[in-house]
Amino acid sequence: MVARLAPRWCLRALRSPLQVIGFPSLQLHMSGIAMRASQEDFENALNQVKLLKKDPGNEVKLKLYALYKQATEGPCNMPKPGVFDFINKAKWDAWDALGNLPKETARQNYVDLVSSLSSSSESSNQVQPGTDRKQQEYENLVVTSEDGITKITLNRPTKKNAINTQMYQEIILALKAASNDDSILTVVTGNGDYYCSGNDLTNFMDIPPGGVEEKAKQSAVLLRDFVGSFIDFPKPLIAVVNGPAMGISVTILGLFDAVYASDRATEMLIFGKKLTAGEACAQGLVTEVFPDSTFQKEVWTRLKAYSKLPKNAMKISKQVIRNMEKEKLHAVNAEESSVLQERCLSDECINAAVNFLSKRAKL
Numbered sequence: 001m002v003a004r005l006a007p008r009w010c011l012r013a014l015r016s017p018l019q020v021i022g023f024p025s026l027q028l029h030m031s032g033i034a035m036r037a038s039q040e041d042f043e044n045a046l047n048q049v050k051l052l053k054k055d056p057g058n059e060v061k062l063k064l065y066a067l068y069k070q071a072t073e074g075p076c077n078m079p080k081p082g083v084f085d086f087i088n089k090a091k092w093d094a095w096d097a098l099g100n101l102p103k104e105t106a107r108q109n110y111v112d113l114v115s116s117l118s119s120s121s122e123s124s125n126q127v128q129p130g131t132d133r134k135q136q137e138y139e140n141l142v143v144t145s146e147d148g149i150t151k152i153t154l155n156r157p158t159k160k161n162a163i164n165t166q167m168y169q170e171i172i173l174a175l176k177a178a179s180n181d182d183s184i185l186t187v188v189t190g191n192g193d194y195y196c197s198g199n200d201l202t203n204f205m206d207i208p209p210g211g212v213e214e215k216a217k218q219s220a221v222l223l224r225d226f227v228g229s230f231i232d233f234p235k236p237l238i239a240v241v242n243g244p245a246m247g248i249s250v251t252i253l254g255l256f257d258a259v260y261a262s263d264r265a266t267e268m269l270i271f272g273k274k275l276t277a278g279e280a281c282a283q284g285l286v287t288e289v290f291p292d293s294t295f296q297k298e299v300w301t302r303l304k305a306y307s308k309l310p311k312n313a314m315k316i317s318k319q320v321i322r323n324m325e326k327e328k329l330h331a332v333n334a335e336e337s338s339v340l341q342e343r344c345l346s347d348e349c350i351n352a353a354v355n356f357l358s359k360r361a362k363l
């Protein structure tokens with residue numbers, strides 16, 4: 001019954017430890033709790049959640065969970081889980097943050113939140129591909145090909161294009177596909193006001209049965225494959241940095257052949273320091289900065305001109321330049337991934353993720 005009704009992201013959540021966050025609505029039906037005042041709206045909202053086309057993300061699921069618990073049970077009445085019990089702690093924090101919010105208000109907030117999700121889900125698939133030829137469907141990317149240019153657009157604008165686990169894998173696949181397609185240039189850009197806010201901090205919450213050590217190992221493998229796919233990319237690869245960029249989306253810019261940034265990319269956050277696009281350009285991380293008002297026009301005019309250049313000459317030139325450093329880059333990548341595996345388990349990393357997520361969970 002659940003399997004038939006639930007959309008794809010629900011099924012994924014049910015298979016993972018995150019299922020406990022994901023399904024207040026199913027819990028309601030299973031426990032058969034009866035509502036009174038706004039029962040009809042509330043029940044409609046519970047049904048609507050199951051019809052959402054897109055996974056709303058862990059933060060929203062936490063909000064839904066907390067509101068559901070508050071609406072049906074009142075203020076948080078559970079003992080606080082231990083710090084390493086990430087999922088239950090995140091749920092507990094979200095519920096506890098609601099304090100003494102009255103049940104009726106929580107019910108109303110749940111209804112309002114679901115309604116906003118339903119409308120944004122209807123207007124989603126956020127990028128208009130225009131006349132581009134759309135390629136394979138991805139959940140977190142839009143990939144189009146036109147005029148010899150394959151464009152990979154990071155497409156989670158409501159999350160500032162943070163890279164979740166699936167998106168890492170989709171980017172690897174999209175780069176693989178672009179390396180074998182007919183295009184001359186490949187472009188990576190972001191949809192919305194951000195280029196990318198880096199690693200999705202909820203990635204670390206989905207702990208597999210092997211525990212946090214297994215998670216750290218999986219993260220290291222994924223990171224190595226992800227960065228490796230940029231190191232090995234055989235054609236000219238251009239980053240069109242349309243807005244702020246953070247974390248891993250900045251650190252991989254050095255693997256692009258050109259990086260064009262809008263002067264609105266004012267937060268290229270590396271090592272906790274904010275760099276403007278101009279400063280990043282002065283340090284060689286960005287190739288050229290354009291005024292935001294003309295950014296898209298100027299950059300795409302230039303890229304279209306580049307795409308008319310001889311395909312094989314460009315590809316071979318890139319390979320000649322890059323091949324010399326590939327071995328070293330792979331060695332550094334392997335080393336960094338193994339350091340990540342260790343650092344994932346550090347208090348500093350756990351606290352940073354928990355702090356961010358618990359702030360998010362407060363309504």
Ligand SMILES: CCCCCCCCCCC/C=C/C(=O)SCCNC(=O)CCNC(=O)[C@H](O)C(C)(C)COP(=O)(O)OP(=O)(O)OC[C@H]1O[C@@H](n2cnc3c(N)ncnc32)[C@H](O)[C@@H]1OP(=O)(O)O
Binds near residue numbers: 200246247249
């Ligand atoms: C087995 C697989 C595991 C895979 C793991 C692989 C690991 C590889 C790791 C490699 C090392 C990488 C390191 C990094 O990238 S570090 C950088 C991490 N990023 C951050 O710390 C940024 C966090 N976000 C923010 O500080 C702010 O959100 C931001 C400044 C970006 C925007 O602030 P603003 O106030 O304008 O907007 P909001 O905060 O309201 O954000 C809107 C919604 O977007 C969500 N969001 C934004 N960024 C992230 C993120 N990085 N992770 C998760 N969610 C993010 C935010 O929560 C808001 O969502 P809601 O509307 O639902 O609340």
